[in-house]
Structures are given as C-alpha cells and as structure tokens.
Amino acid sequence: MENVGSQARVPQRTYWETRTLGRMWHFFTSVRLALVLILAITAAVFAGTMLDQVAPSVRSDPAMYAQWLTRAEGRYGVFPTKVLEFFELFNVFHTLWFRLLIGLLTVNIIVCTLNRWKGIWRTVFPPRIRMTDAFFQHARFNAKYVMDERAEAAAATVKKGLKHARYRVSTEGEAGSVALYADRNRFSRFGTFISHLSLVLILAGTVVGGIWGRSDPEFIVPEGITRDVGLGTDLSVRLEHFTDEYYVEGPPKDFRSDLVILKNGEEVKRGTVRVNSPLGYGGMKFHQSFFGQTAVMTVKTKDGTSLYDGPVPLAWQTREGNRPVGSFTLGTENLEVWVIGPRSGESDPLVPAGEMRIEVYESSSGALRTATNLSQGTEQVVGGLNFTFGREGRFTGLSVVKDPGVNIIWVASALMIIGLVMLFYMPHRRLWASCKEMPDGKTEVRLAMTGQRDSQISAEFERVRQRVGKELRSRQAEEDQVQGGNHV
Amino acid sequence: MFEVSQYTFVAAMVALAAGLALYLVNVFGPRGVRSLSFNTGGTQETDSFGSAMKTAGRYGSILSVNAFGFLTASIIARWIAAGHGPFSNMYEFSVAFAWGAMGIYLYFESQYHARSLALLVLPIALGILIYATTVPDDIQPLVPALQQDLLLTIHVAAAVVAYGAFAVGFGAAILFLVQRKKGMGWLPERTTLDEIGYRSVMIGFPMMALTIILGAIWADIAWGRYWSWDPKETAALVTLLMYGGYLHARVIRGWRGERSAYLLLLGFAATAFTYYGNYFLGGLHSYG
Numbered sequence: 015m016e017n018v019g020s021q022a023r024v025p026q027r028t029y030w031e032t033r034t035l036g037r038m039w040h041f042f043t044s045v046r047l048a049l050v051l052i053l054a055i056t057a058a059v060f061a062g063t064m065l066d067q068v069a070p071s072v073r074s075d076p077a078m079y080a081q082w083l084t085r086a087e088g089r090y091g092v093f094p095t096k097v098l099e100f101f102e103l104f105n106v107f108h109t110l111w112f113r114l115l116i117g118l119l120t121v122n123i124i125v126c127t128l129n130r131w132k133g134i135w136r137t138v139f140p141p142r143i144r145m146t147d148a149f150f151q152h153a154r155f156n157a158k159y160v161m162d163e164r165a166e167a168a169a170a171t172v173k174k175g176l177k178h179a180r181y182r183v184s185t186e187g188e189a190g191s192v193a194l195y196a197d198r199n200r201f202s203r204f205g206t207f208i209s210h211l212s213l214v215l216i217l218a219g220t221v222v223g224g225i226w227g228r229s230d231p232e233f234i235v236p237e238g239i240t241r242d243v244g245l246g247t248d249l250s251v252r253l254e255h256f257t258d259e260y261y262v263e264g265p266p267k268d269f270r271s272d273l274v275i276l277k278n279g280e281e282v283k284r285g286t287v288r289v290n291s292p293l294g295y296g297g298m299k300f301h302q303s304f305f306g307q308t309a310v311m312t313v314k315t316k317d318g319t320s321l322y323d324g325p326v327p328l329a330w331q332t333r334e335g336n337r338p339v340g341s342f343t344l345g346t347e348n349l350e351v352w353v354i355g356p357r358s359g360e361s362d363p364l365v366p367a368g369e370m371r372i373e374v375y376e377s378s379s380g381a382l383r384t385a386t387n388l389s390q391g392t393e394q395v396v397g398g399l400n401f402t403f404g405r406e407g408r409f410t411g412l413s414v415v416k417d418p419g420v421n422i423i424w425v426a427s428a429l430m431i432i433g434l435v436m437l438f439y440m441p442h443r444r445l446w447a448s449c450k451e452m453p454d455g456k457t458e459v460r461l462a463m464t465g466q467r468d469s470q471i472s473a474e475f476e477r478v479r480q481r482v483g484k485e486l487r488s489r490q491a492e493e494d495q496v497q498g499g500n501h502v
Numbered sequence: 503m504f505e506v507s508q509y510t511f512v513a514a515m516v517a518l519a520a521g522l523a524l525y526l527v528n529v530f531g532p533r534g535v536r537s538l539s540f541n542t543g544g545t546q547e548t549d550s551f552g553s554a555m556k557t558a559g560r561y562g563s564i565l566s567v568n569a570f571g572f573l574t575a576s577i578i579a580r581w582i583a584a585g586h587g588p589f590s591n592m593y594e595f596s597v598a599f600a601w602g603a604m605g606i607y608l609y610f611e612s613q614y615h616a617r618s619l620a621l622l623v624l625p626i627a628l629g630i631l632i633y634a635t636t637v638p639d640d641i642q643p644l645v646p647a648l649q650q651d652l653l654l655t656i657h658v659a660a661a662v663v664a665y666g667a668f669a670v671g672f673g674a675a676i677l678f679l680v681q682r683k684k685g686m687g688w689l690p691e692r693t694t695l696d697e698i699g700y701r702s703v704m705i706g707f708p709m710m711a712l713t714i715i716l717g718a719i720w721a722d723i724a725w726g727r728y729w730s731w732d733p734k735e736t737a738a739l740v741t742l743l744m745y746g747g748y749l750h751a752r753v754i755r756g757w758r759g760e761r762s763a764y765l766l767l768l769g770f771a772a773t774a775f776t777y778y779g780n781y782f783l784g785g786l787h788s789y790g
Contacts, residue, residue, distance in 0.1 A: 265642065269646050288646065288649075290650045431708060468697055
C-alpha cells in the first residue's frame with residue numbers, strides 16, 4: 015500500500031483539482047482518513063459493547079424507553095445516563111452518526127479503490143521491462159554474474175532459471191543487450207481491491223436485507239394449531255408436536271418442533287426444526303427460538319355457545335413472581351382474559367400445580383372484573399361465563415426469517431478471505447534482469463528486486479538468485495569444458 | 503481418555519514452566535562474565551557461560567515443543583473422551599487459546615530465532631493454563647445451541663489461531679518499545695520486531711475475519727440472524743477493526759514504528775477482552 019494520503023499535500027494542482035469536487039476527492043483518497051475512521055468506528059463499537067444497548071422495539075416505545083432509562087440511571091447514575099443518552103450511546107448501532115461513519119468509510123474505500131486502480135493496473139500490465147544501470151546498482155536486492163557467452167545465450171539461461179523458480183518471464187532484446195522482467199502472483203495486486211470492496215458488498219447485503227428482508231423473531235405456534243405466517247406470504251405453519259429433552263445431568267439436550275408448512279392451506283413441506291437445523295421453504299426459513307407451555311381453555315356462555323376453545327400460549331412472564339402468563343380476548347364480551355400458570359420448579363402459593371389462574375379485564379377500560387383459580391378439567395362459572403382449563407400443552411417459538419441479502423453477505427465474506435490470502439500469502443514479486451555484453455566479449459548478468467527491507471522478500475530473492483545462479487554456473491561449466499577441449 | 507487428557511495437561515504446564523525458566527536463563531543469564539573463577543582460564547569461562555546460555559535456550563525450545571505436544575495430546579484425548587470438539591466451555595477454550603499462542607510462538611521462533619519473545623508469549627500461555635485450572639474441567643454434554651460439531655470446531659480453531667498470533671504480535675510490540683536505543687543486544691533489532699509484529703497480524707487478521715464469518719454463518723443457521731450485536735461478536739469486531747487500523751497505520755508516515763506498536767498493544771487488549779468478555783458481558787456466547 016502506498017501513501018496516497020501524502021498526495022493531498024502536493025502543491026501544484028490542476029484547475030479541476032482546485033475546485034471543490036477535486037478537493038473532496040483528494041480528501042477521500044487519504045489512507046490517514048481511513049485510519050481515523052477505522053479508529054472512530056472501533057471506539058463506537060467498543061462503546062456499544064461496554065454499555066447496555068436498548069432494543070429497537072423498546073427505543074421506539076416512549077413509555078418503555080423511559081422505563082429503560084430509569085433502570086440505566088440506577089446502573090450508571092443520573093447525570094452520566096443523561097450524557098450517554100444525549101450522544102445516543104445506548105443505541106450506538108442504529109444511530110445516524112454511526113451510519114454516517116460507516117458511510118464515510120465506504121466512500122473512502124470506493125474513492126481509494128478508483129484512485130489506485132490505474133496505478134496498480136499499470137504495475138500488472140504491461141510492466142516496464144528495461145531498467146537503467148543505476149536501478150540495478152541501487153536496488154535493495156541485487157546480484158551480478160559474468161558469463162563467457164553472448165548476451166542472448168546468457169539471457170536464455172537466466173530465463174530458464176527464472177522459469178524454474180516459477181516466475182513468468184518477458185524479454186526485450188537489442189544487439190548485445192537483453193532485458194528481462196519476471197514476476198509471479200501478479201493478480202494478487204488486485205487482492206487489496208477484492209478485500210476492500212468486499213466490505214462495500216457486505217454493506218450492500220445488509221441494505222438489501224433491510225429493504226426486502228422480512229422477519230418475525232417471535233412467531234408462536236401451539237401444538238395442533240395452524241397459524242398464518244404473514245410477512246407478505248400465503249404460508250401457514252402447523253405445529254404437530256414439540257419435544258424438549260434433557261440430559262441426566264440437567265442441561266437441555268434437544269428442542270425440536272415437528273412442523274407442517276402449508277401454502278394456501280395445502281401442505282407443501284413437513285419437517286423437524288431443531289436449534290441448529292432450520293426448515294426452509296420458498297426463501298422463508300423457520301428457526302427454533304424458544305418454547306413454553308400452553309393452557310387449553312374453553313369458554314362458553316350459559317346457554318352453551320362456545321366463545322373460545324383452544325390453547326393459550328403462556329409466552330410471557332409476570333413481572334412479580336415470574337409466572338408464565340398469556341392472554342386471549344373475548345371480543346363479543348369486550349373482555350381480555352389473562353391466564354397465569356404456576357411458577358416452575360417450586361411450590362407456588364398463588365397458583366398450585368395443576369391449576370391455572372385467570373384474571374378477567376374489561377378490554378375497553380382495562381379494569382379488573384374478576385380473578386380466580388381454575389382446577390384442571392372442571393368447569394367453573396366466572397363472571398357469568400363457563401370457563402374450563404382442559405389440559406396443559408406446548409407451544410413453539412419460531413424465528414421466521416426471509417433475508418435476500420444474506421447470500422450477498424456470504425459471497426462478500428468469501429471475497430474478503432480470498433483477497434486477504436492473495437494479499438498476505440501470495441504477494442506479487444517482481445524481478446528484473448539485464449544481460450549486457452562487455453567490450454571483452456563477456457556478458458554481465460545483473461539481477462535486481464525491489465521491496466521493503468523484509469526477511470520474506472530477502473528470502474525470496476535469495477531463492478531466485480540461487481536458482482538462476484545454479485543455471486548460470488552449470489552453463490559456465492559446460493562452456494569451460496568445451497573451451498578446455500579446444501585447448502587440448 | 504479423560505484422565506489422559508488431565509495428565510497431559512499437567513505435563514504441558516510443567517514443561518511450559520520449565521521451558522520458560524530456561525528461556526529466562528537464555529536471555530538474562532550471565533553473558534561474558536569473567537570475574538567468576540572456574541578451573542580453566544578466563545576466556546574459556548566466558549565461552550562456557552555463553553554456551554551454557556545457548557544450551558539453556560535450546561532446552562527451553564525443546565521443552566516448549568514438548569509442552570505444545572502435551573497440550574495437543576490433551577486436546578485430542580479430551581476430544582475422544584467428549585465425542586465432540588472440546589471447545590464448548592471456558593476450560594476447553596482456555597486450553598485451546600494457550601495451544602494457539604504456543605503454536606504460533608514456536609512457528610515464529612523457528613523463523614526468527616528470537617527467543618526473547620518467549621518471555622512475553624509463554625507467560626501468557628502459562629497464565630491462561632493456570633486460569634484453566636481454576637474453572638470446572640468436567641466434560642459437559644452439548645446444549646442444543648452448540649450441537650454443530652463442524653462449526654464449533656473450526657469457528658473456535660480459527661479464533662485460537664488468531665488470538666495466538668495476536669499474543670505473539672503483542673510480545674513483539676512490547677519488545678519493540680523496550681528496544682528504544684540501539685545496542686540492547688539481548689533483544690532482536692527493531693526492524694525484526696516490527697516484521698514479527700506485522701507477520702503475526704498477517705496470520706491473525708484473516709483468521710479473526712474467518713472467525714467472525716464462521717460465527718455469522720453459525721448464527722444464521724441457529725438463529726436466522728447472521729449478526730445480532732451480541733457482546734462477544736461486537737468485541738471480536740472491535741479486535742478486527744483494531745488490527746485493520748494497524749495494517750493501515752503501518753503504511754502512513756508518522757504512524758510507522760512506535761505508534762503502530764501501540765496499536766498492537768491495544769489490539770491485544772481487545773483480544774483479551776473478546777476472550778474473557780462474555781464472562782461479564784453475558785449475551786449469546788455465555789455458555790459457561
């Protein structure tokens with residue numbers, strides 16, 4: 015990577031460059047800007063890791079957010095909370111300023127890519143073959159040999175050595191002087207673009223997901239019930255059975271839901287969803303997320319008309335007592351019924367095992383009408399209606415996701431790794447050689463390689479030098495033998 | 503097999519501690535001291551001390567290679583005993599981290615012969631192993647979220663190689679900053695230390711990126727969300743960004759050298775935080 019940032023300080027500028035657009039372009043060509051942005055984003059992500067982050071659903075509800083802030087004040091103190099809230103540090107990843115930083119870095123990456131494209135292209139195709147004598151003398155890595163043969167013959171030997179070292183060789187000859195250029199992994203020069211642009215592609219993937227993605231992280235289906243998925247699809251899901259298994263030691267072993275997926279009421283797919291094996295249909299994926307108990311309830315009027323008959327998922331917890339709780343409404347009666355189950359794992363004085371507590375509220379006013387416990391299997395009259403708690407069951411909590419951006423993310427991820435591997439493990443190596451005939455008829459062979467003072471480059475030069483040197487020596491030995499023969 | 507794993511774990515700790523002691527002798531041992539009298543003449547005394555130091559260094563390396571071998575054996579034995587990749591709790595992850603740090607260190611020792619690096623990297627590995635003895639080491643069955651043997655193994659393997667590389671980069675950066683003046687003969691030259699730091703990031707950075715990508719793939723399979731801003735995942739991103747900053751700083755005038763070395767220190771702080779962070783941050787990675 016060259017220091018493109020320093021270009022901004024070159025005093026002579028063209029007309030275009032002095033214009034605002036040109037200045038902005040220059041501003042974004044800076045690696046220094048990239049570093050500042052990376053460090054700023056790092057600090058922001060770090061803040062987001064250290065500080066409690068408010069869930070988007072809570073943030074969008076003023077009452078819940080106020081409550082959340084009160085709790086934050088308890089943790090961080092009143093004044094610090096105000097400051098943190100002012101800078102939106104409880105919501106780092108969804109704030110405008112965080113997106114602005116990401117946006118600036120994206121522009122930075124794109125501008126740097128465009129800015130460097132030409133230079134790197136020129137390094138790769140077509141390279142400069144003939145270099146000056148001074149270049150060979152001053153190159154950080156260089157070597158010199160003298161051969162008793164014509165320049166063309168010596169060049170052929172050098173070329174052979176370079177090919178053995180797995181270099182690609184180009185030559186440019188004139189009378190008594192042959193120039194050679196050799197390189198390997200030249201396409202790795204583009205590794206930097208591949209890995210940087212993969213970041214832009216990841217961002218594009220998140221945008222695609224944000225626009226066309228649909229999800230319901232809390233899709234609850236009780237056993238035996240079919241529920242419409244919604245989210246713009248005509249799919250529905252039926253839970254045949256939910257199973258949770260535990261190891262003898264206690265920790266959970268398996269959570270699985272046997273599901274049927276229906277399209278317009280027709281069964282289209284059937285399968286078991288586990289935590290690490292989702293079920294997919296038509297771009298929609300169903301993941302096992304949570305589960306819980308249901309209470310199968312029936313409600314009838316005095317004359318026997320059924321108002322409700324089905325399982326009520328107890329998917330929430332009461333704030334006090336941590337009891338499982340769920341609700342259903344009786345629209346015709348303007349009532350909302352809350353069903354509270356017994357606390358698990360210990361005896362519960364309010365809701366004994368085998369019972370369900372119901373609290374009946376008026377839907378419009380929210381006033382508590384009545385509350386009582388129901389024992390399993392017995393019909394009880396509550397507020398003029400016949401309530402029965404039939405049995406307990408299970409529900410599954412699925413995370414339903416459709417994200418067309420996710421494949422873009424995977425392609426980008428693969429590109430990032432490919433780019434990094436090219437950049438770090440297959441570096442572009444370039445070597446120049448010159449074979450020049452001297453007045454005495456001998457040929458001077460010079461090798462040169464440029465690069466940082468780095469043991470890897472130096473080792474690579476050593477490897478190539480030995481390879482070429484070996485070819486030259488064996489060639490010289492042949493030559494000597496032939497000459498020796500003549501003398502005798 | 504579980505017992506084999508425990509025995510080899512202890513053997514690794516002993517070999518590592520002894521190796522570390524020998525490295526200390528190698529780096530700080532008497533060098534060219536002439537005043538101590540031996541049976542033979544002064545010049546030979548120097549030589550005998552010099553060679554004793556070299557011998558200490560060589561045996562230090564041999565012991566470290568042994569420690570690495572024992573640790574490898576311990577992981578394999580536990581793998582067989584558990585029936586899945588032993589990377590599911592803090593004990594197992596700590597052993598793997600120490601394994602990564604030692605493996606990467608030994609690779610760099612073979613490349614640069616800079617044994618002074620051992621004085622910083624091996625105590626980190628030893629410290630992690632000592633920490634591992636304080637957490638429960640019984641084999642626990644896998645909870646549903648972790649029942650993905652392939653991803654569990656390669657996600658964690660990539661992470662420990664990255665962490666190990668960053669530990670070596672940290673060591674190189676400290677030595678770089680200590681080597682302020684020229685002539686600190688017991689330390690490698692600054693250019694060498696800078697190169698070791700850079701090459702450690704060349705290993706660590708792609709591995710960290712791979713760790714995050716594999717984590718995202720796994721999260722997408724298990725939860726349907728490739729990214730959740732989970733604390734451990736965010737901490738890993740902080741680490742990756744920090745080393746991304748280092749890679750760019752290294753080509754900016756005024757940021758080469760010391761400032762870049764400080765970034766390596768910050769990067770390793772982020773690494774340590776990522777490794778340990780799930781303990782006090784909670785989130786999706788808190789398995790125990």
